[in-house]
Amino acid sequence: MSEFLKVSSSPHFYTGESVPSIMKGVLISLAPATLGAVYFFGWHAAMLIVLSIGSAVAAEALCQRLRKVPRSIDDYSAVVTGLLLAFNLPANAPWWLAVLGGVFAIVVAKEVFGGIGFNVWNPALAARAFLLASFPTIMISSPDYPVPRGGTLSGLTLDGVTQATPLQLIKNTVAPILQNPSAFSPREVQNAHAVLAQTGQWEFYRNLLLGNMGGVLGETSAILLLIGAVYLFVRKYIDWRVPLGYIGTVALAAWVFAGPEGYFTGNPLLHVLSGGLILGAFFMATDMVTSPVTRKGKWVFAVGCGLLTVLIRVKGGYPEGVSYAILLMNTATPLIDAYTRPRVYGAEAAGGK
Amino acid sequence: MVKLATFRGGVHPPEFKDATKDKKIEPVALPSKVVLPLQQHIGAPLELAVASGDAVKVGTLVARATGFVSIPLHSPVSGTVKSVGEALHPSGVSMQAVVIESDGQDEWEPGLLTRRDPESLGVDEIKKIIRDAGIVGLGGAAFPTHVKLSPPADRKIDVFILNGAECEPYLTTDYRQMLERSADLVAGVGIIARVLGCAKVYLAVESNKPEALAAVAGQAKGREGWQVVTLQTKYPQGGEKQLIEAIAGRQVPSGKLPMDVGCVVQNVSTVLSVFDAVTTGRPLIEKVVTVTGGAALNPGNYSVRVGMLISELLEKTGGVAENLGKAVMGGPMMGVALPNLEVPVLKGTNGLLLIPEPVPESLHRACIRCGGCVDACPIHLLPCDLALLAENERWDRCRELNVKDCIECGSCSFTCPAGRNLVQLIRYGKFTVMSQDRAAKK
Numbered sequence: 066m067s068e069f070l071k072v073s074s075s076p077h078f079y080t081g082e083s084v085p086s087i088m089k090g091v092l093i094s095l096a097p098a099t100l101g102a103v104y105f106f107g108w109h110a111a112m113l114i115v116l117s118i119g120s121a122v123a124a125e126a127l128c129q130r131l132r133k134v135p136r137s138i139d140d141y142s143a144v145v146t147g148l149l150l151a152f153n154l155p156a157n158a159p160w161w162l163a164v165l166g167g168v169f170a171i172v173v174a175k176e177v178f179g180g181i182g183f184n185v186w187n188p189a190l191a192a193r194a195f196l197l198a199s200f201p202t203i204m205i206s207s208p209d210y211p212v213p214r215g216g217t218l219s220g221l222t223l224d225g226v227t228q229a230t231p232l233q234l235i236k237n238t239v240a241p242i243l244q245n246p247s248a249f250s251p252r253e254v255q256n257a258h259a260v261l262a263q264t265g266q267w268e269f270y271r272n273l274l275l276g277n278m279g280g281v282l283g284e285t286s287a288i289l290l291l292i293g294a295v296y297l298f299v300r301k302y303i304d305w306r307v308p309l310g311y312i313g314t315v316a317l318a319a320w321v322f323a324g325p326e327g328y329f330t331g332n333p334l335l336h337v338l339s340g341g342l343i344l345g346a347f348f349m350a351t352d353m354v355t356s357p358v359t360r361k362g363k364w365v366f367a368v369g370c371g372l373l374t375v376l377i378r379v380k381g382g383y384p385e386g387v388s389y390a391i392l393l394m395n396t397a398t399p400l401i402d403a404y405t406r407p408r409v410y411g412a413e414a415a416g417g418k
Numbered sequence: 419m420v421k422l423a424t425f426r427g428g429v430h431p432p433e434f435k436d437a438t439k440d441k442k443i444e445p446v447a448l449p450s451k452v453v454l455p456l457q458q459h460i461g462a463p464l465e466l467a468v469a470s471g472d473a474v475k476v477g478t479l480v481a482r483a484t485g486f487v488s489i490p491l492h493s494p495v496s497g498t499v500k501s502v503g504e505a506l507h508p509s510g511v512s513m514q515a516v517v518i519e520s521d522g523q524d525e526w527e528p529g530l531l532t533r534r535d536p537e538s539l540g541v542d543e544i545k546k547i548i549r550d551a552g553i554v555g556l557g558g559a560a561f562p563t564h565v566k567l568s569p570p571a572d573r574k575i576d577v578f579i580l581n582g583a584e585c586e587p588y589l590t591t592d593y594r595q596m597l598e599r600s601a602d603l604v605a606g607v608g609i610i611a612r613v614l615g616c617a618k619v620y621l622a623v624e625s626n627k628p629e630a631l632a633a634v635a636g637q638a639k640g641r642e643g644w645q646v647v648t649l650q651t652k653y654p655q656g657g658e659k660q661l662i663e664a665i666a667g668r669q670v671p672s673g674k675l676p677m678d679v680g681c682v683v684q685n686v687s688t689v690l691s692v693f694d695a696v697t698t699g700r701p702l703i704e705k706v707v708t709v710t711g712g713a714a715l716n717p718g719n720y721s722v723r724v725g726m727l728i729s730e731l732l733e734k735t736g737g738v739a740e741n742l743g744k745a746v747m748g749g750p751m752m753g754v755a756l757p758n759l760e761v762p763v764l765k766g767t768n769g770l771l772l773i774p775e776p777v778p779e780s781l782h783r784a785c786i787r788c789g790g791c792v793d794a795c796p797i798h799l800l801p802c803d804l805a806l807l808a809e810n811e812r813w814d815r816c817r818e819l820n821v822k823d824c825i826e827c828g829s830c831s832f833t834c835p836a837g838r839n840l841v842q843l844i845r846y847g848k849f850t851v852m853s854q855d856r857a858a859k860k
């Protein structure tokens with residue numbers, strides 16, 4: 066017996082957490098929102114989710130076989146990517162869009178870089194950016210954008226205008242009127258003010274929280290996403306600094322810069338609860354691989370995401386901003402890591418560095 | 419709630435101390451033979467003082483110290499020197515060792531044991547006694563104790579810390595000794611504080627050992643300038659640098675020693691060895707060892723002669739299960755996996771962890787950059803990056819990222835969800851960089 070003892074480096078035991086257990090945790094946390102998506106948008110949504118996950122997993126298996134590296138599909142990371150990608154699709158997206166996105170996310174945004182751990186961008190977001198650039202009509206401005214069960218399209222009512230999400234409605238229709246009222250008819254100005262008045266009402270926020278409003282599959286109901294986020298915190302799978310820093314920055318910057326009538330008149334709650342911010346801040350910006358490893362770095366990353374999101378929403382061409390903000394900060398992550406390296410132990414006592 | 423003293427970083431491994439924490443320290447029957455590797459300390463090698471065939475008694479000098487950073491080695495049994503040659507060291511390498519066969523008489527070297535009143539001894543006399551008794555730091559590093567107690571004249575030591583943290587899971591030797599020998603322990607601390615001439619003395623114990631805290635506090639009552647500190651239960655709270663940060667609020671800079679920030683730390687077993695040597699003349703020939711783990715048939719705390727083979731120790735204390743997979747000398751976080759059970763207990767041995775099959779193994783997947791290791795590292799390094807750099811043999815970058823400061827505590831590997839062998843890789847980087855630096859100096 067004694068000749069056969071195992072010898073290996075210390076330590077000799079581990080936490081028991083593993084990459085698969087973390088990924089499974091993320092899947093569990095996304096379950097409420099997944100069920101919500103199927104409830105709000107019906108079976109077509111379920112099909113998109115299944116196709117997106119299936120194509121991501123299949124693509125990963127194939128890539129790893131071609132690259133002749135040990136297969137790591139059992140770590141569930143491709144499943145997470147597929148699900149998050151589906152969350153970013155409109156409910157009426159054609160089936161091939163989900164497949165194309167799933168394959169792009171894994172092949173171009175993950176395996177090309179060397180697989181899990183080496184990718185620069187969050188694969189699901191990279192795929193969304195690709196789809197948005199290639200098929201903008203399907204991704205945002207489709208006239209038959211699906212209405213969630215029991216809701217209105219944008220959550221706000223405005224005569225004769227169809228806009229998919231509240232942010233789109235406000236950015237594309239309301240804001241131009243309010244900024245230059247003399248160019249519009251009195252009726253249009255009146256309508257714009259009516260919309261603005263709705264954003265001051267509890268009714269509107271209840272819809273945002275519950276999901277009675279237009280949007281992509283995963284971002285309609287803030288509550289369902291938050292339930293999942295609580296689970297992630299309890300299991301310590303995400304660092305609170307990222308969502309807190311991100312959402313806090315968006316709220317503050319929206320209040321200061323996003324007001325229709327000048328500085329400090331913006332509506333922080335509107336910006337926090339609508340669009341993909343909750344989804345992005347809790348489930349995408351927290352992606353371990355593509356965000357900084359140090360605590361200081363996480364703050365920098367989060368605040369950067371927040372500022373960019375508001376910048377894009379207020380000044381950019383898209384009413385949304387979350388995905389591009391996160392992708393840009395993903396790009397900056399190696400740099401942030403390099404500049405937020407922890408201080409050398411004892412540097413203060415030594416009086417240097 | 420009172421805020422407990424601690425450091426930044428670290429992990430919270432499960433403790434697993436229940437199996438042995440209520441087991442009294444039991445003396446183990448005399449070994450039939452002992453194997454004494456000459457290198458049991460950090461520092462200059464020893465010079466043999468016996469030859470094959472010599473008769474020895476308990477406490478007879480087996481090897482002499484050479485130089486200041488060196489300590490002598492004594493026979494833990496009476497009997498005959500059977501051989502002097504190569505033997506397997508617990509680290510897995512063969513090195514010079516003296517093998518002594520016991521005659522079972524346990525007869526002491528005449529004149530060695532003498533009762534002394536520490537108060538009547540001068541500081542230099544005490545340091546000499548400590549050195550002659552062959553005492554090393556028993557917390558793991560095995561650095562000669564008298565050296566730590568002899569700071570150069572320009573280093574003023576103002577803080578002494580008794581390290582009663584025992585933060586390694588499973589181990590309970592310090593805990594039992596704090597309970598069973600609290601009076602001797604506190605007297606030993608008094609001796610060391612006098613040698614150092616320091617004003618502030620801290621007795622530091624982790625919050626998960628309230629009985630030990632009470633026992634130590636009871637003995638220390640009424641001593642001017644002494645303070646009992648409750649430490650947060652966290653690993654590696656008992657690391658020297660971490661203790662100093664927690665208690666004195668000072669950080670030992672990169673490449674410096676505790677004495678450079680005016681602190682000296684000694685652990686419980688070391689202080690008791692000092693007490694024994696100073697008051698009775700007893701050299702360091704016996705160790706308290708926690709035998710524990712899922713494959714230990716009779717877990718407990720045992721008082722063992724140095725040099726006893728692990729196989730005989732287990733035979734005499736109740737044995738080991740058939741399904742033993744891995745035997746670790748020390749605790750699970752920093753202990754060394756033994757090549758087999760035919761290796762001796764060393765001066766620095768404080769535990770024997772017997773892990774049954776199936777042995778937990780690291781998977782070594784790709785790093786997912788979760789940052790867990792960065793948060794855990796008590797030295798504020800970037801273990802994920804260092805491991806990758808060492809893997810790619812980027813020694814210059816390893817040096818820039820202070821690989822030499824790693825204390826090999828294992829917190830990073832313990833946390834890593836990708837199961838990466840971080841400590842192993844970083845240790846490889848550390849040793850390579852250190853030997854490069856040494857070569858450059860020459």
Ligand code: SF4
Nearest residue numbers: 795824825827828830
């Ligand atoms: S890098 Fe070294 S000091 Fe830091 S946690 Fe790992 S083993 Fe401990």
Ligand code: SF4
Nearest residue numbers: 785786788789791834
């Ligand atoms: S704990 Fe492991 S997976 Fe996480 S950053 Fe460190 S090395 Fe990478």
